[in-house]
Amino acid sequence: MDRRALLGRAGGAATLAAGAATIAAPAIAQTAQPTLRWRLTSSYPKSLDCIYGAGEVFARVVSELTDDRFQIRVFAAGEIAPPLQALDAVQTGSVECCHTTSFLYTGKNEAFGFATGLPFGLNTRQQNAWMYEGGGIELMNEVHRKFNVYGMPLGATGAQMGGWFRKAMGPASDLNGLKMRIGGLAGQVLSRLGGVPQQLGAADLYPGLERGTIDAAEWLGPYDDEKLGFVRVAPFYHYPAWWEGGASTYFYVNLDQWNALPKSYQAAIRAGCAEATHWMVARYDIRNPDSLRRLVAQGAKLTPFSRDMLDTCLRTWLDIEKELVARNPDFAKVHESWSKHRDDMRIWHRVAELPFDNYVAQASARR
Amino acid sequence: MDRRALLGRAGGAATLAAGAATIAAPAIAQTAQPTLRWRLTSSYPKSLDCIYGAGEVFARVVSELTDDRFQIRVFAAGEIAPPLQALDAVQTGSVECCHTTSFLYTGKNEAFGFATGLPFGLNTRQQNAWMYEGGGIELMNEVHRKFNVYGMPLGATGAQMGGWFRKAMGPASDLNGLKMRIGGLAGQVLSRLGGVPQQLGAADLYPGLERGTIDAAEWLGPYDDEKLGFVRVAPFYHYPAWWEGGASTYFYVNLDQWNALPKSYQAAIRAGCAEATHWMVARYDIRNPDSLRRLVAQGAKLTPFSRDMLDTCLRTWLDIEKELVARNPDFAKVHESWSKHRDDMRIWHRVAELPFDNYVAQASARR
Numbered sequence: 001m002d003r004r005a006l007l008g009r010a011g012g013a014a015t016l017a018a019g020a021a022t023i024a025a026p027a028i029a030q031t032a033q034p035t036l037r038w039r040l041t042s043s044y045p046k047s048l049d050c051i052y053g054a055g056e057v058f059a060r061v062v063s064e065l066t067d068d069r070f071q072i073r074v075f076a077a078g079e080i081a082p083p084l085q086a087l088d089a090v091q092t093g094s095v096e097c098c099h100t101t102s103f104l105y106t107g108k109n110e111a112f113g114f115a116t117g118l119p120f121g122l123n124t125r126q127q128n129a130w131m132y133e134g135g136g137i138e139l140m141n142e143v144h145r146k147f148n149v150y151g152m153p154l155g156a157t158g159a160q161m162g163g164w165f166r167k168a169m170g171p172a173s174d175l176n177g178l179k180m181r182i183g184g185l186a187g188q189v190l191s192r193l194g195g196v197p198q199q200l201g202a203a204d205l206y207p208g209l210e211r212g213t214i215d216a217a218e219w220l221g222p223y224d225d226e227k228l229g230f231v232r233v234a235p236f237y238h239y240p241a242w243w244e245g246g247a248s249t250y251f252y253v254n255l256d257q258w259n260a261l262p263k264s265y266q267a268a269i270r271a272g273c274a275e276a277t278h279w280m281v282a283r284y285d286i287r288n289p290d291s292l293r294r295l296v297a298q299g300a301k302l303t304p305f306s307r308d309m310l311d312t313c314l315r316t317w318l319d320i321e322k323e324l325v326a327r328n329p330d331f332a333k334v335h336e337s338w339s340k341h342r343d344d345m346r347i348w349h350r351v352a353e354l355p356f357d358n359y360v361a362q363a364s365a366r367r
Numbered sequence: 368m369d370r371r372a373l374l375g376r377a378g379g380a381a382t383l384a385a386g387a388a389t390i391a392a393p394a395i396a397q398t399a400q401p402t403l404r405w406r407l408t409s410s411y412p413k414s415l416d417c418i419y420g421a422g423e424v425f426a427r428v429v430s431e432l433t434d435d436r437f438q439i440r441v442f443a444a445g446e447i448a449p450p451l452q453a454l455d456a457v458q459t460g461s462v463e464c465c466h467t468t469s470f471l472y473t474g475k476n477e478a479f480g481f482a483t484g485l486p487f488g489l490n491t492r493q494q495n496a497w498m499y500e501g502g503g504i505e506l507m508n509e510v511h512r513k514f515n516v517y518g519m520p521l522g523a524t525g526a527q528m529g530g531w532f533r534k535a536m537g538p539a540s541d542l543n544g545l546k547m548r549i550g551g552l553a554g555q556v557l558s559r560l561g562g563v564p565q566q567l568g569a570a571d572l573y574p575g576l577e578r579g580t581i582d583a584a585e586w587l588g589p590y591d592d593e594k595l596g597f598v599r600v601a602p603f604y605h606y607p608a609w610w611e612g613g614a615s616t617y618f619y620v621n622l623d624q625w626n627a628l629p630k631s632y633q634a635a636i637r638a639g640c641a642e643a644t645h646w647m648v649a650r651y652d653i654r655n656p657d658s659l660r661r662l663v664a665q666g667a668k669l670t671p672f673s674r675d676m677l678d679t680c681l682r683t684w685l686d687i688e689k690e691l692v693a694r695n696p697d698f699a700k701v702h703e704s705w706s707k708h709r710d711d712m713r714i715w716h717r718v719a720e721l722p723f724d725n726y727v728a729q730a731s732a733r734r
Binding site: 033061064065066067120123124125126128129130131132133134158159160161221222239240241242245246263264267268270271272274275277278279281282283285286287288289290292302304310311314341343344345346347348349350351352353354355356357358359360361363364365 | 400428431432433434487490491492493495496497498499500501525526527528588589606607608609612613630631634635637638639641642644645646648649650652653654655656657659669671677678681708710711712713714715716717718719720721722723724725726727728730731732
């Protein structure tokens with residue numbers, strides 16, 4: 001590095017005020033940090049370069065921050081652990097960390113759902129707010145501790161599409177008998193309305209729709225959905241996904257491994273997660289529009305869910321939410337914080353955020 | 368640190384797969400990184416703990432990531448540089464870096480406006496997307512290079528309130544003769560509609576409104592506005608701020624200083640900015656609702672801007688936008704990328720994001 005440039009501008013056009021920057025002699029005795037080689041198991045296939053890629057961005061940032069001393073190698077779904085069992089691999093310690101969707105684990109404890117997003121819940125902004133400043137990360141880690149992991153958000157998708165259907169959906173009664181890939185707690189809504197929820201990884205969705213072993217599948221949004229090819233086998237493309245207002249994906253690390261890390265490596269993990277979250281949301285927002293155009297050109301029948309569908313699913317979900325609060329103390333504890341901030345932020349966003357968004361959306365549609 | 372815990376779980380309940388994690392002996396010969404002490408001048412007063420605090424969060428993260436070797440001391444507005452001249456101090460090298468609002472510098476080059484947000488432009492999500500994955504950071508740095516600085520987003524406010532007025536605003540003709548603190552390019556809209564824009568720091572707003580030397584002031588949103596006491600002297604609280612869909616605040620570093628940093632310190636700055644941005648948006652979203660309630664209880668007259676006000680300001684702004692594209696090649700170059708992504712993201716957000724937000728907003732208002 002150029003010591004002169006650090007002390008003052010080359011060429012002397014300006015000089016730093018005395019004492020503004022000082023460089024000590026390279027500190028030979030500085031704390032030596034360990035060299036670590038970790039593995040991260042992703043729940044996503046390599047072909048989905050946004051959601052899988054967020055894990056790689058995370059690992060790159062951690063490596064840059066530590067001068068390559070802390071290196072985390074990312075493995076795609078199935079390489080070292082099955083996509084729906086990433087958490088289990090981290091819990092037992094067979095892999096140090098993972099990048100996954102927490103709602104995959106609501107079968108272990110429904111409270112995992114909050115870390116992805118609940119049906120008719122928070123949007124991406126609100127989820128981040130609750131996580132970072134509303135106590136969400138800490139509350140979730142009280143639950144995670146029971147599974148010997150420590151976690152934080154790593155990535156988010158934004159609001160999603162409602163998925164691909166072999167037949168057009170009208171009223172909520174059309175869900176009766178529907179076999180649909182739908183993740184997490186939203187599956188309980190589908191069940192209660194007579195449907196059959198399926199929990200499948202990304203790679204199993206296209207063959208299922210093609211063979212008709214499932215009637216519908218929700219994955220994410222246009223950019224991923226285009227790669228997965230759903231338009232060819234289930235052309236009815238409904239929106240919006242009511243099952244989360246914007247799914248967060250999550251980083252879990254084995255709790256013992258986390259506790260043993262030097263503080264600066266813990267800071268590098270937090271920073272890597274923060275940067276990867278910005279990156280993933282941004283990349284989907286930049287890439288979804290062109291994919292959406294192409295999907296429509298390829299025959300996707302873009303249709304909003306009916307009002308009856310949304311109202312019926314909302315009512316059904318609110319019943320389930322209440323039952324979970326009554327039945328699961330972990331869910332109830334997190335819900336108390338989450339629902340207060342949900343209600344507060346909705347009021348605030350109705351004043352400033354939504355009127356701005358709706359005005360410019362309407363004005364640009366008029367032009 | 369606990370070497371044993373890093374190698375395998377204490378108690379032997381689980382062991383890491385062979386080769387999953389390895390620790391080399393502490394690397395005595397590892398690259399020694401320099402000890403740096405920098406100063407950051409903030410454009411914000413210490414009392415505004417979200418916007419000023421984002422600079423402190425940034426500095427804390429950089430310090431944690433570098434084991435305290437890279438320390439950045441944050442100075443409030445006016446302590447080492449005036450709030451509206453933070454960029455100048457960094458440009459000349461009298462201070463290494465700053466946290467400021469880029470629209471304060473549109474008098475030097477209108478293209479600075481893009482780094483905060485243009486009137487009727489992007490919301491917070493869209494601004495981040497354009498910055499991180501739409502080429503915004505790189506395009507802006509082509510402009511910034513002419514001022515001998517390198518920059519990136521450090522914080523964002525979310526959509527803002529339209530400010531505090533001594534008299535209620537009806538049609539756009541009410542702007543005629545209005546002396547208003549309003550930042551950046553939005554001031555040109557006000558001028559063209561017969562008003563008198565003023566560029567003032569936060570500390571000068573309350574006395575100006577109290578003495579009547581200004582008739583109105585926009586600052587940010589309920590949490591800051593409550594601290595600044597505007598409700599007592601200008602109770603009409605209009606919304607939304609049409610002058611930006613969500614202002615980003617910016618980090619600038621002297622270009623020579625930036626180029627001379629070791630790669631891991633550059634990475635620490637990027638990571639610090641990313642974490643502070645999540646933090647600032649989250650903190651405002653969590654704190655604004657209670658402040659809004661208190662302000663209304665204290666007599667704030669919460670009123671949306673009229674349709675005529677928004678439509679007239681939009682038309683006026685689009686004329687100015689066109690003129691700037693024709694007149695300023697830097698503005699034109701950035702605008703080409705920005706406007707493409709603006710239009711694309713608006714289409715996409717009209718499909719998934721806004722229908723979700725509007726549905727839950729309406730449904731929760733019904734209950």
